[in-house]
Each structure stands twice: as structure tokens, then as C-alpha cells.
Amino acid sequence: MIRLLGVEKAFGAKPVLRGVTLDIRDGENTVIIGGSGTGKSVTLKCIVGLIEPDAGTVEVDGRDVQGLTREELTALRGRIGYVFQFAALFDSMTVAENLRLGLVKQGLDAATIAERVAESLAIVDLPDCAAKYPAELSGGMRKRVGIARAIALRPRYILYDEPTSGLDPVTSAVMDELMVRTRDLGVTGVVVTHDMRSAFTVGDRIAMLYEGTIRQVGTVEEIRATTDPVVRQFIEGRPTAAAPVPAAGRVAS
């Protein structure tokens, strides 16, 4: 289980997280929604120890991430897969080498590594891309390789940072399906997105991050039925909290 308790983070004079408290339940996909710049990615990076919170605690499997030694943090990262917004593939390496890197660090033998690489690429439907370089792949394929790199580690958790941003609807649906399939394999997911169609498809629970705190958290049904004007505005994609968007072609009186 991942637990964030009163997490605060500021960059210079600008506070981003102002006390985020959220439980990520095992075996579920928890989706964090919120506008751009509200700290969704910062929250993910706090979980994996890439960013240190100014206050509050982040617990993974009951251990405070900030209190871990370097060796313990390395071991923790072996249990957490991270899918970056722009995939963050190593562009000097082939797809197979990208997947192999984390497995080598886990100390696996060559045969197991080859097997895991092939299996992970098959899961993301890219079995023939092993020898290609990231520059030869489309944006959607890179993101799928990013997921393959994460699941190859057989992690307990996967953190997805904007997995469908910039993708066409069909590729987005493929990504959604992958995230659901990964959850069904028993992997706990944390998905950061502002794509509501994706959030409703992959999420078991949805948390909305607003002005540095969790505004509301609930099941997909609870969020769909929310009466909170800020959450409603976000999930319906309206420009203001008060008024609905005028129908196309209608002249405002």
C-alpha cells in the first residue's frame, strides 16, 4: 500500500503540494486527475523518491520513503515501475536494451532477461520492435515500450505519468487497455492524467488534486455523481464552474 500523509512541496516561492493525503489501495488503479501544473507528476515523483517533500510523509509498504537508506531506496525502486510522460527511453539504446537495463540491475541471468524482454514486448503488442531505436518509433509505441520497461521488472506498483497525453483516440484506448490488463495481473497502479475518458476507463478510484490538496476521492461512480462544482467542472471540461458550456451555434442572449 502507498500512503501519502500531508505531503507538501514548493519550488522556490511557489507551493505546489499543500498537504496531500491519499491512500493507494493494493490491486487497484488509482487515478489522480487535476489541471496542468497542479502537482500530479510531483506527487508521483515523491512516491518513488525522485523528489523529496518539504513536509509530510510518503509510505510505501509501511516504510517512510524519505527515511530509507540509499540501498533501501534502490530495493524499493525495484518494486516500483515508472512510466514517464514522454517515455524517457534511452535514445542511444535499442528497445531491447532499454528493457534489459533494469533487469541486469536486478541480477537476473541472460536467459531470464531475454525471456522477460520478449514477454513484456508481447504484452504491449510490440514483439517485433526489440532491435529498433526509440527514434524509429511513434509516440504511442514509445509509451508502450515505456510500459513494457516498467512491467519487465515485475513490479508491485506502476506509476503512470500522463500515459495517454498526445495520443490519438485509438492509441489512447490501447494504452487504457494495457493499464487495465496490468492491473488485472495484480499490479497496483497510480495513473496521473487529465484525460477523463481514460480516467473513467482505467480507474477503480479517482482522486482530484486541486490547489495542492486532494479535493475529492471516490470510486468512478462517486466521481461521476459528484456535486462538487470544481470536480464537476473538471470532469465535464467546462470553462467555468458556474455555467454550462453553450451548445455549438447557439447565440448567448
Add this chain to the structure above:
Amino acid sequence: MRLVALRPSDRAGFVEHVGRWSTEAARALTDVPTWGPLLAAQMRRLGVDSVPIALFIAVFTGIVLSLLSSYIFTGAVPLYFVGALVGKTVMMELGPVLTGMALAGRVGANISAELGTMRVTEQVDALETLAYDPIAYLAVPRVLAATLMFPVVTAFAMAVGVTAGWITSINLLDLTTQEFVKGLRQFYQFKDIWFGLVKSASFGAAVAFMGCLQGFRTQGGAEGVGIATTRAVVLGCEAILVLDAFWALVLL
């Protein structure tokens, strides 16, 4: 317009960053399984691939030195001193320093641009999430490779520089090979060579260190990579000049 020069507040932060980063680098040195397999490739890339530019500079340095010394010595000092001046200057000063400066541009910029791009595209973060220490994986092999290979490249540059000076002397000056060699040997000490090589090893470490440091500090996008690269080259060249004076004080 963004300035490459550091403001006073930046300088304090920079010094603190250098200190913290040096401590991390020392710790990462013990992670041999991570950096060990990458060392040979970096030695080839940073060292062997830099040989042509170093030799190009050495050839023209040798030519100019022999002509210049002939011009200075004419009528006052025996001409065979051309060999002494070319040898001493190439081995002790111009070989290491000019090679270091050229490699500060090539190696420092290369390292900084590569690591800076990795930083802004989150590849450095990705390495961390794969349980790698980025300093052990990216910085240590580059700094070690530069420290080991700068003296090798400089040794080639010394040999080519002296050879260019000799060929120039026997073809363009009234000097025989015997006279050139006489001058070369008259003031030669073994220290001339190792002094130059020790200096160049320290130049290599400094240039690669600055490249890594600036690369890891890169922020923003393409503009940030450009700024980091420029800083790496400028700081690398400055470090070479400071170290040059330091070694002259300590070893001469």
C-alpha cells in the same frame, strides 16, 4: 538575454553543489559493477576519438614554435636552441594546455550536452527508477576515462609537436637534424614529460567533471542544454588555466 556568467548568489549555490556532488561522486566510485563495464567505451569515445584534433593542433604548434624561436634567437643565441625550446615548450606547456583546451571544447561540450539532454528528457530520472545511481552510471566512467585518456592523447600530441618542429627546422631553417637533436637533448629531463602528463590527467578530470556537473544541473529545454554546454566549456578552460598555474607552483 540570459548570461552565461554566474551571479554571486549562483556562485554560492554552485560551490555548494560542487561540494555535494564531489561527495556523491566519491561514493559512486565504489559502485564498480555499474561503471566498470562502461569505462572502455568512454575511453574510446572521449580519448581515441579526440586524437585527430589533438594532433592537428600539435602539428601547427610545432611549426610555429620552431619558426618563432628561430626568429627570436637569430644572431643572439645558437640556432640549435630551437630544439630545446620546441621540446621544452611542447612537452611542458603547450602540448598539455592546448590539447586540454581543445578537448575541453570537444569532450566537455559532448558530456554536458549529452547528460543535459538526458536530464531534460527525464532519462536521468528513468535511470534512478531502474535502481541505478546516475552518478555511478553516467559520471564516473566519463571522469575516469577522461583522466586516463587525456595524458595518452597529450603524449601523442607531444611527439607530433616535436616532430613537426624538427621537420620545419630542417626544411625551413638552417638547421640539421643533429643540431636540432642536440638542442632537444641538452636541456631534456624526464620530468619534462611526466610534468606534462600529470597536468593533462588533472585537466581531463576537471573537464569531464565540469561537463558532468553542468549536464546534471541542466534545466529547461534546448536553451538550458545550450547554456549548460557553454558553461561546461568555459569552466573547463578556466579550470585548466588554474590547474596549470597550480602544477607550476607545486612541481617546478
